[in-house]
Amino acid sequence: MLIVQKFGGTSVGDLERIQNVANRVSATKKDGNDVVVVVSAMSGETNKLVGYAQHFSKNPAQAEMDMLLSAGERVTASLLSIALQEMGHEATAMTGRKAGIVTDKHHTKARIEEINPQAMHEALGGGKIVVVAGFQGVNENGDVTTLGRGGSDLSAVAIAGALKADLCEIYTDVSGIFTTDPRIEPKAKKLDKISYEEMLELASLGAKVLQNRSVEMAKKLNVNLVTRTSFSDEEGTLITKEENIMEAPLVSGIALDRNQARISLMGVKDRPGIASDFFNRLADEEVNVDMIIQNKSHDDTTNIDFTVPVGDLQDAKKIVDSFVQDGEIKADSYNEDICKVSVVGVGMRSHTGVAAKAFSIMADNNININMIATSEIKISMVIDEKYAELAVRSLHDAYELDK
Amino acid sequence: MLIVQKFGGTSVGDLERIQNVANRVSATKKDGNDVVVVVSAMSGETNKLVGYAQHFSKNPAQAEMDMLLSAGERVTASLLSIALQEMGHEATAMTGRKAGIVTDKHHTKARIEEINPQAMHEALGGGKIVVVAGFQGVNENGDVTTLGRGGSDLSAVAIAGALKADLCEIYTDVSGIFTTDPRIEPKAKKLDKISYEEMLELASLGAKVLQNRSVEMAKKLNVNLVTRTSFSDEEGTLITKEENIMEAPLVSGIALDRNQARISLMGVKDRPGIASDFFNRLADEEVNVDMIIQNKSHDDTTNIDFTVPVGDLQDAKKIVDSFVQDGEIKADSYNEDICKVSVVGVGMRSHTGVAAKAFSIMADNNININMIATSEIKISMVIDEKYAELAVRSLHDAYELDK
Numbered sequence: 001m002l003i004v005q006k007f008g009g010t011s012v013g014d015l016e017r018i019q020n021v022a023n024r025v026s027a028t029k030k031d032g033n034d035v036v037v038v039v040s041a042m043s044g045e046t047n048k049l050v051g052y053a054q055h056f057s058k059n060p061a062q063a064e065m066d067m068l069l070s071a072g073e074r075v076t077a078s079l080l081s082i083a084l085q086e087m088g089h090e091a092t093a094m095t096g097r098k099a100g101i102v103t104d105k106h107h108t109k110a111r112i113e114e115i116n117p118q119a120m121h122e123a124l125g126g127g128k129i130v131v132v133a134g135f136q137g138v139n140e141n142g143d144v145t146t147l148g149r150g151g152s153d154l155s156a157v158a159i160a161g162a163l164k165a166d167l168c169e170i171y172t173d174v175s176g177i178f179t180t181d182p183r184i185e186p187k188a189k190k191l192d193k194i195s196y197e198e199m200l201e202l203a204s205l206g207a208k209v210l211q212n213r214s215v216e217m218a219k220k221l222n223v224n225l226v227t228r229t230s231f232s233d234e235e236g237t238l239i240t241k242e243e244n245i246m247e248a249p250l251v252s253g254i255a256l257d258r259n260q261a262r263i264s265l266m267g268v269k270d271r272p273g274i275a276s277d278f279f280n281r282l283a284d285e286e287v288n289v290d291m292i293i294q295n296k297s298h299d300d301t302t303n304i305d306f307t308v309p310v311g312d313l314q315d316a317k318k319i320v321d322s323f324v325q326d327g328e329i330k331a332d333s334y335n336e337d338i339c340k341v342s343v344v345g346v347g348m349r350s351h352t353g354v355a356a357k358a359f360s361i362m363a364d365n366n367i368n369i370n371m372i373a374t375s376e377i378k379i380s381m382v383i384d385e386k387y388a389e390l391a392v393r394s395l396h397d398a399y400e401l402d403k
Numbered sequence: 404m405l406i407v408q409k410f411g412g413t414s415v416g417d418l419e420r421i422q423n424v425a426n427r428v429s430a431t432k433k434d435g436n437d438v439v440v441v442v443s444a445m446s447g448e449t450n451k452l453v454g455y456a457q458h459f460s461k462n463p464a465q466a467e468m469d470m471l472l473s474a475g476e477r478v479t480a481s482l483l484s485i486a487l488q489e490m491g492h493e494a495t496a497m498t499g500r501k502a503g504i505v506t507d508k509h510h511t512k513a514r515i516e517e518i519n520p521q522a523m524h525e526a527l528g529g530g531k532i533v534v535v536a537g538f539q540g541v542n543e544n545g546d547v548t549t550l551g552r553g554g555s556d557l558s559a560v561a562i563a564g565a566l567k568a569d570l571c572e573i574y575t576d577v578s579g580i581f582t583t584d585p586r587i588e589p590k591a592k593k594l595d596k597i598s599y600e601e602m603l604e605l606a607s608l609g610a611k612v613l614q615n616r617s618v619e620m621a622k623k624l625n626v627n628l629v630t631r632t633s634f635s636d637e638e639g640t641l642i643t644k645e646e647n648i649m650e651a652p653l654v655s656g657i658a659l660d661r662n663q664a665r666i667s668l669m670g671v672k673d674r675p676g677i678a679s680d681f682f683n684r685l686a687d688e689e690v691n692v693d694m695i696i697q698n699k700s701h702d703d704t705t706n707i708d709f710t711v712p713v714g715d716l717q718d719a720k721k722i723v724d725s726f727v728q729d730g731e732i733k734a735d736s737y738n739e740d741i742c743k744v745s746v747v748g749v750g751m752r753s754h755t756g757v758a759a760k761a762f763s764i765m766a767d768n769n770i771n772i773n774m775i776a777t778s779e780i781k782i783s784m785v786i787d788e789k790y791a792e793l794a795v796r797s798l799h800d801a802y803e804l805d806k
Contacts, residue, residue, distance in 0.1 A: 015458045021460075052482055055418045056425075057489040064488070064496050068481035071474035078471035085467070086460040093467050098545065142501065345724055 001166040002034040002124070006156035009043035010173050011074050011230035019236040020084035021171075021230065025129060027087060034124050037133040038156040038165065039080055046291035057220075058367060062107035066146045070096070073133035073152070083129040091129040094119065096136035097144070101155060102136035109148035110137060112155075112217075115162035116173050124163075130341035132159065139247025150211030157214050161221030167222050171230035174209055176237035177202065180254040180400035191252060192235075198252045201344040201378045212309075215239065242346055250354060251399040256392050257340040258385060260290065261313045262370065263320065267330025268302040274312045274328060275304065281321075287312040290340075291373045291382065301330065301390040305371060310336060338370065339388045343395055355379045361398045367391055400403065404569040405437040407529070409537065409559035412446035412631035413576050415479050416747075418801075421445075424633065425486035428532060432492060437527050439566065442483055443557040444475025463589040465510035469539075469549045473499070475733045476536035476555070484534040494532040497522065499539035500547070503565075504558060506540035510552035513540060518565035527566075535562065553605040553614030558788065560617050562612075564624030571626050574633035577612055579640035580605065581788045583657040583806035587795050590805035594655060595638075598645040604747040604781045618642065645749055653750035653757060654802040659795050660743040661788060663693065664716045666723065670704040670733025677731060678707065690715040693743075694776045694785065704733065708774060710785060713739060739771065744790045746798055757784045764801045771792055 012018050016160065017309050021039075029035050048240050071173060073253060081093035100116030123130045134152025147154050153170055160168035175190060177199065182188040190379050193200075196219035203212045209227050218225040218239065226372040228236025268274060275294065282289055292306040313334065323329045348354045357381050362369055367390065371382035383391055397403065408428060415421050424442075432438050454469050456463040470498065478497055485494035526533045529725040537555025542548050550557050552670055556573055563571035578593060580602065585591040597605075599622035606615045612630050621642065631639025636741030645651065671677060678697065685692055695709040711719050728730045751757045759783050767774055770793065774785035799805065 015455060019459070049478065052418060052478070056422070056482060056486040059487040061488055064484045067477055067496050067498065068485075071477045074470055074474045075455070078467045079459060081467045082456050082463040082471075083459040085464055093470050095547070104725050144498070225695065259486045322529065 001292065002036070002161040002163060003028060004036045004038065004156050004165045004168040005171065006152055006169065007040065007171045007230055007260040008152065008173075009040045009046070011171050012039055012041075012080070013043040015079075018076065018079055019083055019229075022080060022087060023303055024171075024230065025080075025084060025091060026087050029129055035107075036120060036124070036130045036132060036165070037080060038132045038152055038159060038161055039057050039073060039076040039239070040134050040152040042076055045072040063345075064144060065306070066107045066144050069146055070133070070136040070144045073135050076146045077131045077133040081129075084129055084131070089125055089129050091131060093131045093133070094123075095133050095212045096155065097138040099130075099132045099155075099159065101137035101158065103139050103145045103147070105139045105145070107143075110139065110145035112137060112147065112158045115158055117159070120159070120163060138299065150214055153211060154217060156222050157221065157225065160223045160393060161217070166224065167226060168218065169226045169228060169236070170210065170214075171228060172209060173229060173231065173326040174227075175181045175232070175234045176227055176230040177239070179207060179252070180392055180396050181256060184256065184389050185254075185396045185402075187397065189402060191237045193238045193245045194252055195245060195346050196239060197377055198344050198346055199239045199377070201342065202253050202255050203219070210239075211216070217320060245346075246298070248346045250351055251343055251345035251401065252343050252347075253346060254392050254395045254399075255342045256388055257342070258388060259310050260307045260340050260382065261310045262305060262307050262335040262338050262382065263313075263316060264333045264335070265304045265320065265323075265329050266301075266332070267297065267299075268304055270302055271298050275302075278304075278319070278323060282308075282316060285315045287316045287319070291371050291380065292299055293371050307338070307340070307371070337381050337385045339385045340380050340382050341388065341391045342378055343396065344378045345398070346377050348377050348379075357398060358395060361394050362391065365390055365394050404435075405439075405566060406431055407439045407441065407559050407563040407568045407571040408568070408574065409441040409555060410443065410574045410633055411555065411576075412443045412449070412548060414574050415442055415444075415483070418482070418562065420633075421479065421652075422486055423480055423714070425490060427633065428483075428487060429490050429492060432532055439523060439527070439533045439535060439562055439568070440483060441535045441555055441562060442479040443537050443555040444472075445742075446480055448475040458678070458751040465675065466546060469510045469547050472549055473547045474538070476538050480536040481533045483571070484532075487532055492532050493530055494534060495526050497533045498536050501557065502535045502558075504540035504561065504616055506542050506548045506550070510546075510548055510549070513542065513548035515540060515550065515561045518561055521564070523566060543690060553617055556614060556617040557620060560620045560624065560626050562767065563626045569627065570629060571621065572629045572631060572639070573613065573617075574631060575612060576632060576634065577630075578632040578635070578637045579630055580612060580642070580656070582655070583799050584659060587659065587792050588657075588799045588805075589712070591799065592805060594640045596641045596643060596648045597655055598648055598651070598749050599642060600645065600780055601747050601749055602642045604745065604778070605656050605658050613642075621687040623671070625687040640703045642732045648749075651749045653754055654746055654748035654804065655750075656747050657795050657798045657802075657804065658745045658747060660745070661791060661793055662713050663710045663741055663743050663785065664713045665708060665710050665738040665741050665785065666716075666719060667733070667736045667738070668707045668723065668726075669731050670700065670702075671707055672731045673703050673705055678705075681707075681722070681726060685711075685719060688718045688722060690719045690722075694774050694783065696774050701745070710741070710743070710774065740788045741785050742788045743783050744791065744794045744798065745781055745783050746802070747781050748802075749780050751780050751782075760797060760801060764797050765794065768793055768797050
């Protein structure tokens with residue numbers, strides 16, 4: 001098999017851990033696999049460099065930041081390659097450039113445009129283990145770019161796609177994807193497999209293991225993604241096409257997102273286009289609107305409720321205020337003490353009654369549902385934050401996720 | 404003027420010092436000059452990275468070492484560019500690759516083959532300060548290479564040559580080139596100017612400020628080199644063409660090299676080619692032979708005396724031993740308690756009596772001269788090490804270098 005293995009900052013956090021990574025890569029190679037390794041900077045390194053830059057400027061130039069920050073991954077990649085060579089393997093360290101990772105020009109958050117895997121193919125063809133500095137690429141001007149948060153995961157997935165690897169393993173400090181957060185429900189179980197679509201829902205709903213960008217790219221490139229821990233040999237969770245999961249459970253997981261605030265607008269003038277004006281303004285300010293509910297009121301005005309991440313609340317308030325001052329909105333109110341509980345599962349597509357069951361569980365526990373949003377494979381409910389744990393545990397139990 | 408300024412590891416040793424460097428570069432720019440800055444890694448960084456590598460392997464692969472070590476200079480260059488931008492300058496950080504530094508394939512000690520200064524020209528044309536990561540280039544395969552000891556100086560000189568800069572300033576922790584080592588002779592004076600040839604002699608004789616590689620390149624590319632301190636505004640020493648020095652003094656400096664050992668071979672068989680065989684063997688083992696004296700003996704054999712750096716003595720001994728065993732040499736002896744004192748000055752070319760004066764000074768002080776070697780601009784004398792300071796001070800005084 002051709003396997004891409006990606007190790008994050010904590011997995012390569014010191015020299016001993018880098019040696020552990022080398023041991024794992026070595027074992028994979030000795031099992032008869034071809035291996036490409038993608039590494040992050042040693043944990044703490046990137047923050048140290050960011051701190052250095054901020055010593056000089058609150059708003060350092062992005063091109064300079066990319067040249068600065070890309071140094072960390074080069075160090076790890078070189079060291080890991082040296083460790084593998086010392087163990088008797090043929091290995092070669094590659095920068096993002098050498099690995100052929102071409103990005104657009106957006107410094108500090110570049111998008112991968114293409115991968116020219118020729119150098120990797122040659123090295124693999126020669127029996128070498130390829131060690132790639134993650135998080136970085138090169139734009140058409142030949143300047144180093146970095147890929148933003150979760151960038152090394154993206155490097156790994158994109159490389160796996162370009163090489164048509166059999167597997168892309170993402171090593172972190174958690175052992176896989178769980179039916180829900182084990183800190184809330186100790187009976188939560190690790191999933192063997194989950195579909196891209198479910199993973200995307202779970203990730204956007206608060207499961208922190210993988211960034212959505214990586215899952216989306218894996219889905220697009222049809223990469224079999226495994227998330228697992230670098231601290232034990234425990235098997236992880238395979239994220240793959242729905243077709244590859246023989247018997248999908250009705251519900252795969254319960255997600256909780258505490259990072260939501262609710263904004264209620266009362267007496268919104270009933271003129272055509274007002275909602276569109278309002279939400280376009282929010283979009284212009286890059287406020288992330290999640291759920292929206294609109295109700296006609298008795299007096300020919302409208303009430304609109306919507307949720308935004310807590311971090312975007314201040315920006316949203318400013319825009320609401322301007323509409324209130326213009327007399328387009330009569331009153332507004334805000335609530336940060338809410339959370340969003342979601343039930344996710346591809347099985348919902350073919351089975352009815354999943355949503356009804358969720359609502360009745362909430363009713364049984366006297367939890368009031370403020371807002372509801374559904375997709376083909378997800379039911380999200382906004383509830384008061386104080387009920388968060390109760391809701392998660394009750395739903396986890398009701399769908400028998402501990403079985 | 405177009406000025407290249409190079410700052411070594413101690414000059415950029417911490418964030419405060421990087422800010423000091425930024426202040427100096429800023430002042431140079433504000434004086435109306437175009438500026439290219441070449442920086443080393445923060446002092447200690449390179450050693451830290453070497454230590455990391457040696458944790459994994461006593462003999463790490465050189466390509467990996469280059470990828471590893473080149474990270475340090477990138478960090479400094481990015482930070483300095485950010486600091487300059489914060490001060491209101493247009494600045495841009497460049498890797499060796501971006502600056503167009505192309506080298507041969509010798510990882511960890513590559514030679515610069517050419518410089519493609521297009522990116523630097525464009526940036527300078529746009530009024531920008533260019534900040535280049537020193538010590539690194541890229542070979543024809545597109546892999547990062549490093550230039551070995553003194554590599555950042557070489558980067559600076561090569562860039563100054565390629566850009567036809569008016570001046571290449573090398574900033575270190577010493578304020579310039581002195582008539583002799585001030586730790587030996589406190590009356591030593593800093594030289595305003597010195598020719599490339601004299602500097603080459605002084606450097607190879609123990610003056611540690613500049614590596615010969617840099618001076619040789621400056622000479623070849625006709626770069627006006629200034630060595631000065633980054634810790635004060637004191638003027639440094641200009642190293643330039645002899646023609647640019649209006650009134651060259653008879654003698655410019657007295658150099659002392661304690662790092663020499665003498666090897667004496669007695670009864671060397673008088674067959675044709677034996678000396679050539681012997682010294683070729685030494686060359687094959689990369690033993691650096693400095694001075695050689697050969698005397699015919701009474702019995703038709705030859706005596707050969709020569710000096711090598713102390714570090715090469717063991718390798719040299721092995722070769723001597725094999726010639727002794729083969730019966731080609733009768734006896735051998737070694738002396739590490741010697742030193743080499745040299746009088747350097749381009750004025751010697753046109754004035755006689757300089758050597759005679761040196762010999763009489765030694766005689767006046769009862770210092771026995773073991774070996775003598777002369778060039779157009781240098782007289783070197785091997786003496787017992789215990790007379791080192793006495794010889795240096797007496798010569799310094801005799802040629803009135805404190806005046």
